[in-house]
Amino acid sequence: MSRAVLADIGGTNIRFATLSADGDLADREAWLTSLYSGFEDALVAYLEQVGRPEPPAAIAACAAGPLIGGRIELTNGTWTLSHEILRNAGGTPQTILVNDFTAVARAIPTLRPADCEQIGGTHAEDGATRLALGPGTGLGVACAVPDGKGGWIANPGEGGHADLACNNDRELAIMFHLMRQFGHVGVERVLSGPGLENLYLAIAALDGKTFREKPLAADIARAARSGNDPLATEAVSVFTGMLGSTAGSLALTLGARGGVYIAGGIIRQWGPLFDRRLFRHRFEAKGRMRSYLEPIPCHLVIAEDLAFRGLTALLRDQQ
Secondary structure, eight states: OOOEEEEEEOSSEEEEEEEOTTSOEEEEEEEEGGGSSSHHHHHHHHHHHTTOOSOOSEEEEEESSOEETTEEEOTTSSOEEEHHHHHHHHTOSEEEEEEHHHHHHHHGGGOOGGGEEEESOSOOOTTOOEEEEEESSSEEEEEEEEOSSSOEEEEEOOGGGSBOOOOSHHHHHHHHHHHHHHSSOBGGGTSSHHHHHHHHHHHHHHTTOOOSSOOOHHHHHHHHHHTOOHHHHHHHHHHHHHHHHHHHHHHHHHTOTTOEEEOSHHHHHHGGGSOHHHHHHHHHOOGGGHHHHTTOOEEEEOOSOHHHHHHHHHHHHHO
């Protein structure tokens, strides 16, 4: 494999790496997406930063938005990506462009036991669909399906914009508050970094409390970790429960008996703050389908380079 540039493009950050001919990753950089007008400007800055002015042999990019007609418009950003934009930016004819969680899903079969922490379940079913989801700036959802030839096909989706479901009176009250604010309440209105902020403010409003400034997700997690802010503690708990319910619903929908993988930076950064027992309880709490879900292992992905692993695998799939 010749040298290629890999790019993981989100609404908040763009991450670059260079894939060498022997398969090693080097020259990793992470910058704010908003600092650049588009992919071409960011790529030029990256190649200058790492001292590689010559065009790469290939560009493989994933971006946080749906791939429609060969184009991706960032759901939580202003950039537009296309194969033509990648080719013009890099001066290379070989390009890959996929949704960010398509890359994550393609990486799942490459994970080693040390890359994950198992949360419940007994065993994954061989040759079954594997589900990837993860809260970040939005909520990514995709799955990996065996191709019948010993390989895998990554199927994208926009499950982060499906309707959010509630399981108790408190969650219904929160939902009604968010409906008055947003109209449609998709899953990522709660299960994302900005969603945690929405959740915290909704709980505060229900309790008759207001704030001059909108709290940041990192501050909410920090406050919950300290134990001194009941609103933050409840927000994290509701977030965890709804994430478990959503993961269970998606596992049922996709038949993901090959396992469920929680990716994205938020949960990994929470550490012990993430209530594994609550997540697993809500994952399995599907009435008559509990027995269907009980064997399915859930995994918290600890590895930080999933998108790059997936893009590397997609490049190899093309060979």
